[in-house]
Amino acid sequence: xxxxxxxxxxxxxxxxxxxGTLRAVDGVGFSVGRGETLCLVGESGCGKSLTALAAMRLLxxxxxxxxxxxxxxxxxLTSLPERALADLRGRRMAMIFQDPMTALNPVHTVGxxxxxxFDRHRLGSRAEGRDRAVxxxxxxxxxxxxxxxxxxxxxxxxxxxxxxxxxxxLMGDPELLxxxxxxxxxxVTIQAQILRLLRELQREFALGLLLITHNLGIVARVxxxxxxxxAGRVVETGTPSxxxxxxxxxxxxxxLSCLPGAGRGPRGSRLGAIxxxxxxxxxxxxxxxxxxxxxxxxxxxxxxxxxxxxxxxPGRIVRCLKAGVTA
Amino acid sequence: MTKAPLLACRDVVRTFxxxxxxxxxxxxxxxxxxxxxxxxRGQVLALVGESGSGKTTLARMLLGLVPPSAGTILFDGEPLDAVDRRxxxxxxxxxxxxxxxxxxxxxxxxxxxxxxxxIHGIGTADERRRRVADLLDMVGLPAxxxxxxxxxxxxxxxxxxxxxxxxxxxxxxxxxDEPTSALDISVQAQILNLLxxxxxxxxxxxxxxSHDLAVVDHMxxxxxxxxLGRIVEEGxxExxxxxxxxxxxxxxLASExxxxxTLGLPDPGLSGEFPxxxxxxxxxxxxPRCPMASDVCRREPPAVRTDGDGRAECHFxx
Ligand SMILES: Nc1ncnc2c1ncn2[C@@H]1O[C@H](COP(=O)(O)OP(=O)(O)OP(=O)(O)O)[C@@H](O)[C@H]1O
Ligand SMILES: Nc1ncnc2c1ncn2[C@@H]1O[C@H](COP(=O)(O)OP(=O)(O)OP(=O)(O)O)[C@@H](O)[C@H]1O
Ligand SMILES: [Mg+2]
Ligand SMILES: [Mg+2]
Numbered sequence: 184x185x186x187x188x189x190x191x192x193x194x195x196x197x198x199x200x201x202x203g204t205l206r207a208v209d210g211v212g213f214s215v216g217r218g219e220t221l222c223l224v225g226e227s228g229c230g231k232s233l234t235a236l237a238a239m240r241l242l243x244x245x246x247x248x249x250x251x252x253x254x255x256x257x258x259x260l261t262s263l264p265e266r267a268l269a270d271l272r273g274r275r276m277a278m279i280f281q282d283p284m285t286a287l288n289p290v291h292t293v294g295x296x297x298x299x300x301f302d303r304h305r306l307g308s309r310a311e312g313r314d315r316a317v318x319x320x321x322x323x324x325x326x327x328x329x330x331x332x333x334x335x336x337x338x339x340x341x342x343x344x345x346x347x348x349x350x351x352x353l354m355g356d357p358e359l360l361x362x363x364x365x366x367x368x369x370x371v372t373i374q375a376q377i378l379r380l381l382r383e384l385q386r387e388f389a390l391g392l393l394l395i396t397h398n399l400g401i402v403a404r405v406x407x408x409x410x411x412x413x414a415g416r417v418v419e420t421g422t423p424s425x426x427x428x429x430x431x432x433x434x435x436x437x438x439l440s441c442l443p444g445a446g447r448g449p450r451g452s453r454l455g456a457i458x459x460x461x462x463x464x465x466x467x468x469x470x471x472x473x474x475x476x477x478x479x480x481x482x483x484x485x486x487x488x489x490x491x492x493x494x495x496x497p498g499r500i501v502r503c504l505k506a507g508v509t510a
Numbered sequence: 511m512t513k514a515p516l517l518a519c520r521d522v523v524r525t526f527x528x529x530x531x532x533x534x535x536x537x538x539x540x541x542x543x544x545x546x547x548x549x550x551r552g553q554v555l556a557l558v559g560e561s562g563s564g565k566t567t568l569a570r571m572l573l574g575l576v577p578p579s580a581g582t583i584l585f586d587g588e589p590l591d592a593v594d595r596r597x598x599x600x601x602x603x604x605x606x607x608x609x610x611x612x613x614x615x616x617x618x619x620x621x622x623x624x625x626x627x628x629i630h631g632i633g634t635a636d637e638r639r640r641r642v643a644d645l646l647d648m649v650g651l652p653a654x655x656x657x658x659x660x661x662x663x664x665x666x667x668x669x670x671x672x673x674x675x676x677x678x679x680x681x682x683x684x685x686x687d688e689p690t691s692a693l694d695i696s697v698q699a700q701i702l703n704l705l706x707x708x709x710x711x712x713x714x715x716x717x718x719x720s721h722d723l724a725v726v727d728h729m730x731x732x733x734x735x736x737x738l739g740r741i742v743e744e745g746x747x748e749x750x751x752x753x754x755x756x757x758x759x760x761x762x763l764a765s766e767x768x769x770x771x772t773l774g775l776p777d778p779g780l781s782g783e784f785p786x787x788x789x790x791x792x793x794x795x796x797x798p799r800c801p802m803a804s805d806v807c808r809r810e811p812p813a814v815r816t817d818g819d820g821r822a823e824c825h826f827x828x
Binding site for chain 1 (some may be wrong): 526528529534558560563567607650652661665666687691697702721724725729747748765766769772773774778780786788
């Protein structure tokens, strides 16, 4: 078996705050192989972006991280010096940030920012960098590319900005792309086009893709595997047909019931929603963290055993006492 | 009795100057090109369309943040530029597309949400505090974040702060630019349910910009579809989404990703290139990508074809 491109095991991210220590990411594990797409979905605030930032070693200063294993192509990212990390970032592993303004500098033109990636990693001459930038802008539909190169981020629409970020992440021909909600600002025709572009790159260059999205349509259509997160933990993994078609964790089932969609009741009717809120992750926690919102919870769900991962089949892991029982 | 619509715009145009390089020729980018629309009280008008087609620019004009280059906008029957700014901000509130840049990074969540109340001198400090707590609860934010700064929140948490702020002073009209696109679907369901109940209880009117057609279908009474600065189709939601008359609307619907793992990525059947707003095609704007384009489409811009309660700009609209 070939080594996965990105391996994450027992990843923990904590953030100290006035009220105590927040366990934002609490023992997350997954892997992404070459040419593979892993989709990460889950409740807002459950730690998806922090997981992605940890993999890039770009966590905010307030955050502390530990991991049993965090490796890119066999390189231990936890012990790699910052210089070596900087060499990897933007070149072998790139990230499309959820927040366009983190990635785009408001005082530099689009063109300068794209070419800078090229320069930083000495991938070719400035002219070659410009050529590549124009080509990627064309491919992501940021037209007219030559004029767009001279514009500043605030002069672009939300979706254009997002596509500039995608182009920027592709400047260094990465092997691994971590994309945090990369198409939220795009209309569905362009979204389909961008997803097709990513798939072409996967086929051509065996790009590994970690895709964070709350769009279950994207999950269904592009993921090879899915990991569902809740409250800092991965609660269910499997293929899209397994997770969407036969969800075994009550949170996943709740999530699916929230989808607005034709044929699910008249326009404007109330959507299904998961009652209650995520428990506080400040201070010690135990047992299943979904139990306070779960219709099927019982006394045993408060025990540590309740949140132990249960493997139903290879790659099919569920953290629920009743995982074996079909709904 | 006919009452003026809450919001009406007529032939609204907005251009931006763009140049190639530092010394390049200035060219004019038509971001919004002759938009005519009205929004009735208590109604939800959804604005959908191509990324970069001018939706946010139109929203900013409706909010009085950007003046139109031409055309008129009436709010409650009065020209928008004649409406007192304080009155306007009291009655019309935005939820911006980008929650990162629209929240002041130096203020805490509590201050951000209380700010509109303070500006308009509503309530005592104590009442404001309670109102803020209620609002945060309504949008599903944990009390823990009350004293956090925006950078300490996840993307979806920031978006909920923006929604709480917009609701703080009970506006009449909410202009929401992608209000739920940063949210997971369980939080989205909670926010959409909240918007629906506010509408039922307080008669709120919404302009809702969204790329999510399922959300639009769930929320909207009317739908307007934009392409390269123009409204190419507009009508009752049921009609636009079930029996679209414009080929771009049909392409949008065909590109929707339903969560069905047995299906791959859709091909909307749009030929040609992405549009270039600096050099819009002659004739019908959409013709280079349109599967049914013919000679007349390349030559002549289509006239508006009305059909009952709907309109479409296509030579072939039935
Ligand atoms: N810099 C920070 N300081 C303090 N808390 C933070 C910081 N960044 C994130 N958090 C907290 O950590 C938790 C996880 O945040 P994260 O951004 O990973 O969520 P997410 O799953 O990406 O959510 P979303 O879908 O809304 O983007 C949240 O509760 C958030 O408030
Ligand atoms: N301040 C500005 N200066 C120059 N061009 C601008 C400015 N603001 C917007 N534009 C241009 O106007 C066009 C319409 O932008 P707008 O933000 O209204 O699109 P949109 O429909 O909201 O797109 P999206 O769905 O991607 O958010 C784009 O081509 C954009 O680059
Ligand atoms: Mg996030
Ligand atoms: Mg916009």
